Amino acid sequence: MERRKTLASIPTKYRILTLLFIILFEGIEIQVKGQNQTWREYLEQLAEEGTDGTTIENMYEELTSLENNPINLNAVTRDELQRFPLLSIDQAWAIADFLEKNRPVYTVYELRNVLALDYATIERILPFFYVGEVGDRKQETLGEIIKNGKNEIQNRFDKTLTQRAGYGCFSDSILARYPNRKYLGEDFYTSLKYSFAYKDKIQFGIVGEKDAGEPFLKTGYPKGYDHYGFHLIVRDRGILKTLALGDYRLSFGQGLVLNNDFMISKSGTSNTVIRNTIKPKRHFSTAENGFFRGAAAAIGIKNIMITAFYSNKYIDATISEEGNITSFKTDGYHRVPLDMEKKNNTREEVTGMNIHYSNNRFQIGINGLYYRYNRMYNPVLHDYNTYYLRDSMNTNGSIDYSYRFYRLVLAGETAISQNGAAATIHAIEWKPATPHIESVSLLYRNYSKAFQASYANAFSESSHIQNEEGLYIGSTLYPFPRTSLTMFIDIARFPWLRYNINKPSSAVDFYAMTSYSFSKNSLFDIRYKIKRKEKNTTYPNNTTTSVLPYMTHKIRLRYTGTFKNGWNMHTTVDVNRYRTKYFPKEYGYILAQNIGYSGDNKISGDFFVGYFHTDTYNTRVYSYERNILNTFYMPSFYGKGIRITLSARYAILRNVILSVKGGVTRYSDRNTLGSGTEQIDGNLRADIYTYFRWKF
Structure with missing residues (x-):
């Protein structure tokens, strides 16, 4: 059923739009830059554009923690900057280079002298940094760590005041026939967190959570909370750069083999499409999936960093009568008997390694991942999922690279799965030596229809890193005084069928957001987004299904005043x-x-x-x-x-x-x-x- 199709087959008007977009890069002048989007508004934008809810929650938890414990610019390391979620690899390295030449700095606003940082990024990251004295770098004793560490307790309680059907009264005969009509637990949400942190060197935490409808300290459910989590992170103890025990997240390369950290949405910003390998970091959100549980360690010897990990945990799944996994349950809800049947019924083991070499501006990494379940994964066969993994185990491997020039960053990754299928992604970020163009990004990806990588999370239009070829062009411009303009166009094709699409298809995504600063405390922005995709459609009074294009236009006007x-x-x-x-x-x-x-x-x-x-x-x-x-x-x-x-x-x-x-x-x-x-x-x-x- 496959049909040969190239990016050139995208409708002519969208190819013309791409050319016009490129032409806009020339002949624009700037006098004053202005756009001040907070990091919370930035996450709102990502959520609206469809970024996974677990990803948003993880980002929010991490950024909130960083905001509550800001980083001293006069003591921050290159490694800490590379871990910072809102910076691209180029921006992190540029800040590190600037600080090495200009320390001590006397105000956070000196970051405006870092050429790789656009105005919007600076305004977004300022709450996470401060300027202070450089302390003694000697190894602290355990007593000093306990004495000077920070403890924090968080408790959350939410309740819907209006009655929902799942909390109603039902007779025993009704429940015997329809047991999933009534929730097993109380009609409130609650969570409790305790954390201890000494700078970013030691992090320890415990979390307990129950969703509304899940039982809490009820007879037959002695655990109390439905979900528990634990983590211990130790950093910078000699050659041991990071040790993680309990719940953690990490990312290799551009994410083609592994990324359960998070991926910035393509509409988030035009200059953070390039990722880099992230050492293990804690998972402290209440999200019940999208993390590893076990141990991970990163060891650094001169220019080589070796990261290895092992995870072993139980997960939720739908099991067929034959005992095979047909789908994974990722919502974290355990509110009715059917949910309880799926709770922790499958064991997942994952192990992997990254060997990373860095020499000044050049970096290269070798990545490997192996995972298996204690039963066969065999989703119900449909045409669109013909090439999905059908096995109890899989292996992925890849090579990633990046090279940083003065104003240009090249990066990419090429991966292979156990069945021999490949995926590749390559990107360029360019910061011209002109004041009117802040940045230009170009990204190409090609993911085979048969590529199988369950833990991959890379730049894509679809939710699976599979069956996609695409080209992205994005830029941030300053066309007029006090005005910024962020734009991108992303053109993708899908060579094989997709869910609810019975033939090869394509997508075009265009985004433009302009902001005008009346003053430092007054901002007006306009955002326009158009997306064209395809789907199965049945005409009224007709049983025939056709694949038809659909278009979504979104316009937003917003004024912000302080x-x-x-x-x-x-x-x-x-x-x-x-x-x-x-x-x-x-x-x-x-x-x-x-x-x-x-x-x-x-x-x-x-x-x-x-x-x-x-x-x-x-x-x-x-x-x-x-x-x-x-x-x-x-x-x-x-x-x-x-x-x-x-x-x-x-x-x-x-x-x-x-x-x-x-x-x-x-x-x-x-x-x-x-x-x-x-x-x-x-x-x-x-x-x-x-x-x-x-x-x-």
């Missing part, structure tokens, strides 16, 4: 349009206003109200509301209704903080919300969220 008395505001208008060829157009919009106050050291708060109106789920919109401390939550809505939230944070003592938020969503186009066990009889949903943090 005032001297501690007040701030965000006004947002989002408009979406969706249309499948030959079918009617669908529209959706949201008008939202957020007003915040942070002028008092003891109390701060936010009020959000948004009115949304969408025709279908295809034109759903997102709420840009502020959340309680140390949590990320960005709900989407479709239909007609209004969303109102009020949040407050109060510092009970200097190191004790309580954060509370209430949210209400009222729909005007329906009398029931949700479905199944989550159904609410009525048109209103009310939630309350609380968070408590104690540092000592």
